[in-house]
Amino acid sequence: MKLSQLRLRNWMASGLVIAALAGVSACQTPTETPTAVEDTEATTDTAEATPESLTTVRFTLSWLLQGVDAPLTLAIERGYFAEEGLDVQIERGYGSADTSSKIAAGQYDMGFGDMYSMIEFNERNPDDKMIVVAVPYNKAPFAIVTTQDSGINSVQDLAGKTLGAPAGDAPRRLWPVLAEEAGIDPNSVEWVTMEPKLRETFLLQGNVDAISGFIYSMMPSLLAGGKTMDDLNIFYYKDNGLDFYGNVVLLREDFLSANEETVRAFLRAYIRGIQDMLVDPEAGLASVVAAGDELMDPDAEKLRLQIALDELLVNEEVESLGLGAVDPARLEATIAQTVKGFELTATPDIDTVFTADYLPPLEDRQVPPASERQPLE
Numbered sequence: 001m002k003l004s005q006l007r008l009r010n011w012m013a014s015g016l017v018i019a020a021l022a023g024v025s026a027c028q029t030p031t032e033t034p035t036a037v038e039d040t041e042a043t044t045d046t047a048e049a050t051p052e053s054l055t056t057v058r059f060t061l062s063w064l065l066q067g068v069d070a071p072l073t074l075a076i077e078r079g080y081f082a083e084e085g086l087d088v089q090i091e092r093g094y095g096s097a098d099t100s101s102k103i104a105a106g107q108y109d110m111g112f113g114d115m116y117s118m119i120e121f122n123e124r125n126p127d128d129k130m131i132v133v134a135v136p137y138n139k140a141p142f143a144i145v146t147t148q149d150s151g152i153n154s155v156q157d158l159a160g161k162t163l164g165a166p167a168g169d170a171p172r173r174l175w176p177v178l179a180e181e182a183g184i185d186p187n188s189v190e191w192v193t194m195e196p197k198l199r200e201t202f203l204l205q206g207n208v209d210a211i212s213g214f215i216y217s218m219m220p221s222l223l224a225g226g227k228t229m230d231d232l233n234i235f236y237y238k239d240n241g242l243d244f245y246g247n248v249v250l251l252r253e254d255f256l257s258a259n260e261e262t263v264r265a266f267l268r269a270y271i272r273g274i275q276d277m278l279v280d281p282e283a284g285l286a287s288v289v290a291a292g293d294e295l296m297d298p299d300a301e302k303l304r305l306q307i308a309l310d311e312l313l314v315n316e317e318v319e320s321l322g323l324g325a326v327d328p329a330r331l332e333a334t335i336a337q338t339v340k341g342f343e344l345t346a347t348p349d350i351d352t353v354f355t356a357d358y359l360p361p362l363e364d365r366q367v368p369p370a371s372e373r374q375p376l377e
Contacts (some may be wrong), residue, residue: 007376036183054087055262060111061093062247065291067301068216068308070284071136075273077287084265097121097168103252108264110251114140114170116338119252119353128170130250132354134238134267134324136274137246139312142171145203145218152233155182155240164192164199164208174244177341181241197206200225202356216307220300236311244334245326246312248293248354256358263358268314270367271323276311277369281309281376306376314367322365325356 046224059067072090075081081088093099096114100121103111105128115132122129144163146152152161165172172191179186190209200221203211211218224233237244241251249267254264277284285305289298317327331350339347359365 033335041076049366050158054082054085055265056087056089057110057262058108059088059090059267060099060108061090062096062099062112062114063094063217064092065288066216067285067288067305068137068247070288070305071273071277072270073273073287073291074277075269077290078273078276080269080272081251081266084269086262086265086269088266095168096170100130100250103130103250105221106252109255110249110263112247113250115245115248115250115353116334116342117170119335119338119348120342120344122348122352124375129253129255129352131253131352132248132250132254133263133358134249134270135326135354136249136270136324137312138315138318139236139238140242140244140246141214141216141307141312142174142212142219142242142244143215144171144210144212144237145215145222145293146233146235146236147203147227148231148233150209150233152210155179155235159184159188161209162192163210163212164194164202165212166196166199167193169212171214174242174248174337174341175212175364178237178240178242179339190221201333215311216304219298219307220303223303224300233249242334242337243330245331246339254322260358264360267324267358271360274323275365275368278309278314278373280374281305282374285376302376307375319367322359322362323367324359324365326354 011205065073077089091108093111093113096117099108099111100118102108104125106369115135116121118132118336144155144158150161152158160218162173163175171178175185175191179188192202194202196217197215199213200209200218202208204222204225204227213237223229251263251269273284285298288301288305292301317330318325321327328350331354335350335353336347338344348354
């Protein structure tokens with residue numbers, strides 16, 4: 001993940017600006033704050049929607065701009081937000097916990113984050129509660145990765161091993177629940193804490209037996225470090241008893257109450273971006289790369305997007321419920337697992353965690369037919 005710089009030709013017409021703050025991720029290096037470039041090729045209708053005539057929405061990404069943000073960049077590039085009357089101002093994020101804190105503080109109106117970290121935040125901050133209005137990623141990217149030569153071929157084989165992750169890593173924090181599902185003692189592993197940027201290096205150098213994290217954050221650095229997919233064993237939480245949802249669109253309850261039409265407009269534009277990206281992921285990837293600076297690695301971003309397409313975005317549930325929605329029974333089960341894993345004191349009701357009331361009608365958020373969805377070459 002490379003820090004992104006606004007270079008999309010169509011972003012100025014849509015009124016969007018990225019104020020990318022310097023930072024380092026598990027597999028990224030910082031770059032300079034970007035500068036917006038005016039679009040001279042915008043359509044007449046879009047050009048007429050000047051920033052002064054649009055409603056501003058301050059939006060935070062979950063981390064630095066990356067391949068998995070292709071639906072957002074494609075929607076921006078094609079002017080969908082401007083068509084809805086929105087000036088979406090975006091900044092990079094620093095993880096789900098930080099997203100919740102900054103939205104609660106009023107620094108942003110909306111953002112991408114992890115609903116399970118949000119549940120924990122809501123319990124600790126009852127006067128600043130947030131709620132999820134869309135779930136674009138149906139599966140969480142939580143995973144544990146190890147090498148083939150480690151002899152670890154299942155979650156059960158992790159007993160007695162050393163695992164590495166940053167202290168606040170969500171998969172690490174949910175390890176006790178995963179261990180229980182696997183039938184092993186959660187205290188049978190030793191955790192080693194490191195900075196996010198060093199996580200993959202610890203595994204590559206043999207300082208730990210396995211690492212936990214978001215799969216699309218870990219893989220580019222592991223492959224760049226000389227490993228191949230055949231060299232690695234990947235244990236998705238979703239395949240081992242923790243069927244969690246992935247990144248969501250969240251916001252404060254009071255902002256939602258005061259800006260219902262703005263939220264509906266944002267979701268209409270964003271879901272159009274998801275649909276377009278599913279039909280033409282090459283265009284989605286190109287929009288991310290166009291938004292990035294010269295340090296962005298197109299191959300790394302392609303890998304992230306391919307992982308999302310293969311594992312996280314579309315499945316039978318999404319085909320049935322439409323983009324952005326959830327299965328209530330599944331959500332209820334994962335909320336209960338979150339309460340246990342994060343050692344919370346109360347189990348929130350589903351309708352205090354997620355509302356589908358602001359999503360477009362089902363017919364407007366259907367997954368494009370498989371026959372129309374092109375592969376990412």
